[in-house]
Amino acid sequence: MPELPEVESLTAFLRERAVGRTVLAVDVLAIQALKTFDPPVGALGGLTVTGVARHGKFLDLDCDGLHLVIHLARAGWLRWRDDLSGAKPVRPGKGPLAVRVRFAPDDAGLAPGFELTEAGTQKRLAVYVTKDPDTVPGIAALGPDPLDDAFTVDALKRIVGGNRTQIKGLLRDQKIIAGIGNAYSDEVLHVARMSPFKIAATLTDAQIADLHEAIVTTLREAVERAHGLAAKDLKVEKKSGLRVHNRAGQPCDVCGDTIREVSFADSSLQYCPTCQTGGKPLADRRLSRLLK
Numbered sequence: 001m002p003e004l005p006e007v008e009s010l011t012a013f014l015r016e017r018a019v020g021r022t023v024l025a026v027d028v029l030a031i032q033a034l035k036t037f038d039p040p041v042g043a044l045g046g047l048t049v050t051g052v053a054r055h056g057k058f059l060d061l062d063c064d065g066l067h068l069v070i071h072l073a074r075a076g077w078l079r080w081r082d083d084l085s086g087a088k089p090v091r092p093g094k095g096p097l098a099v100r101v102r103f104a105p106d107d108a109g110l111a112p113g114f115e116l117t118e119a120g121t122q123k124r125l126a127v128y129v130t131k132d133p134d135t136v137p138g139i140a141a142l143g144p145d146p147l148d149d150a151f152t153v154d155a156l157k158r159i160v161g162g163n164r165t166q167i168k169g170l171l172r173d174q175k176i177i178a179g180i181g182n183a184y185s186d187e188v189l190h191v192a193r194m195s196p197f198k199i200a201a202t203l204t205d206a207q208i209a210d211l212h213e214a215i216v217t218t219l220r221e222a223v224e225r226a227h228g229l230a231a232k233d234l235k236v237e238k239k240s241g242l243r244v245h246n247r248a249g250q251p252c253d254v255c256g257d258t259i260r261e262v263s264f265a266d267s268s269l270q271y272c273p274t275c276q277t278g279g280k281p282l283a284d285r286r287l288s289r290l291l292k
């Protein structure tokens with residue numbers, strides 16, 4: 001699932017390639033992906049891309065004031081195509097291709113564009129056509145962006161203060177902090193040497209400062225690693241840069257202990273017992289509930 005660092009580099013990638021180009025057409029092949037009907041998607045035809053921005057995990061293409069907003073969700077991805085002029089028409093509802101954005105041919109006669117694909121059967125990829133990105137429900141509700149200067153230690157202190165949820169859940173709640181998902185919350189907590197089950201409100205000032213440092217450095221480093229990579233290479237880079245996420249059973253690079261996994265909410269999390277939980281493995285609540 002693309003999180004802040006990947007969406008940030010997709011944003012830079014698209015800014016470089018798409019700004020200044022005229023939209024020829026936006027083909028929506030997965031009907032359920034389109035979440036808005038007014039203005040119609042056809043209204044983007046003929047408009048010029050004037051900017052590309054990121055809001056949390058949302059991509060936002062500004063086309064002369066009309067915005068094409070994209071949320072790749074869990075299994076969605078973006079693929080740049082240097083020339084779509086020969087691309088075959090695709091029948092809606094077949095295969096992973098959800099949306100195709102085609103630009104007008106350039107001086108070299110190439111008609112580039114990009115495709116949004118979504119693997120698997122759970123279709124969550126979403127696109128919106130709107131004059132105001134803040135009307136997209138997921139954007140309107142976003143918490144502060146961790147790469148924003150306003151995200152200070154004091155801001156994080158206000159966020160965790162009095163919050164009785166587990167820190168893992170807090171970190172990936174888009175309404176509390178924007179852009180962090182399942183992978184980078186695992187990474188941040190490993191860097192901060194903190195148990196994912198720790199209750200936010202119990203953090204000391206020193207721990208909040210450590211957590212802030214871990215959030216900002218982890219995301220900035222991931223953005224730097226991904227910088228300049230082609231969209232197709234981002235997934236591989238994300239995987240190779242991870243310290244604990246999806247690495248259960250492998251040794252921790254910091255201490256050599258075996259990385260463990262425990263269920264959490266609708267998925268699972270990975271952590272290092274020595275680095276994060278005083279050497280004690282976390283109890284799997286889902287498992288212990290089943291055993292009762």
Ligand SMILES: [Zn+2]
Pocket residue numbers: 252253254255256257272273274275276
């Ligand atoms: Zn470790």
